[in-house]
Amino acid sequence: MPENHAPLGETSIAHDPIAQFGEWYERALAVEKPLPHAVALATATRGGRPSLRMVLLKGFGARGFVFFTNYRSRKGRELEKNARGSLLFYWGGLERQVRIDGRIVRATRRESDDYFATRPRGSQLAAWASPQSEVLPDRRVLGRRLAELAQKYPDQVPRPPYWGGYRLLPEAIEFWQGREDRLHDRILYRRARNGRWLIERLAP
Numbered sequence: 150m151p152e153n154h155a156p157l158g159e160t161s162i163a164h165d166p167i168a169q170f171g172e173w174y175e176r177a178l179a180v181e182k183p184l185p186h187a188v189a190l191a192t193a194t195r196g197g198r199p200s201l202r203m204v205l206l207k208g209f210g211a212r213g214f215v216f217f218t219n220y221r222s223r224k225g226r227e228l229e230k231n232a233r234g235s236l237l238f239y240w241g242g243l244e245r246q247v248r249i250d251g252r253i254v255r256a257t258r259r260e261s262d263d264y265f266a267t268r269p270r271g272s273q274l275a276a277w278a279s280p281q282s283e284v285l286p287d288r289r290v291l292g293r294r295l296a297e298l299a300q301k302y303p304d305q306v307p308r309p310p311y312w313g314g315y316r317l318l319p320e321a322i323e324f325w326q327g328r329e330d331r332l333h334d335r336i337l338y339r340r341a342r343n344g345r346w347l348i349e350r351l352a353p
């Protein structure tokens with residue numbers, strides 16, 4: 150059977166959705182192009198008006214799914230008021246989709262500092278220069294700011310206090326595997342009160 154029609158069975162799937170995600174992610178990194186780590190992030194206003202954008206996954210594990218951004222951006226402002234979000238991965242070559250819902254919390258300052266320090270200097274300066282999601286009078290203003298900041302920080306660029314990581318703490322993770330005749334597999338993991346994961350099959 151070709152891998153992209155490999156069945157997803159309640160008994161063969163990992164007990165832990167993070168382990169299952171790890172298997173799929175590793176496969177996606179090996180075969181999907183471009184940007185298998187790109188993921189759609191949904192947030193919403195307090196009133197429930199949704200918004201979506203792509204971000205890059207920078208880590209995952211038992212402590213959640215991590216991405217980095219500007220805390221003052223639209224997503225950052227929405228998360229301040231409504232800390233719930235969803236992530237959606239789509240790996241077309243493998244006919245796979247993974248959807249993850251949960252609460253989103255800020256990463257620690259230490260984590261944000263550590264990651265910021267690994268970024269290229271240009272990206273570090275851009276994090277200072279760009280007031281993400283605000284209206285700009287024109288593009289030149291960014292170039293001017295970048296030049297000023299390059300002078301201000303000739304060596305190391307500190308992390309802006311409003312830039313850093315978020316961590317989505319999963320409460321539900323659904324794995325979707327395309328199968329023949331549209332009888333796709335959908336396996337949902339839901340976190341129960343006792344912290345254990347319940348595994349259910351959903352109709353495609």
Ligand SMILES: Cc1cc2nc3c(=O)[nH]c(=O)nc-3n(C[C@H](O)[C@H](O)[C@H](O)COP(=O)(O)O)c2cc1C
Pocket residue numbers: 184187200201202203204205206216217218219222223224225281282
């Ligand atoms: C493939 C891709 C990856 C992206 N990765 C990030 C990211 O990791 N962090 C980020 O802040 N914006 C990223 N962006 C830009 C966002 O999609 C978005 O334009 C920006 O974060 C502002 O979103 P907001 O106004 O909803 O806050 C990415 C865009 C694309 C197309």
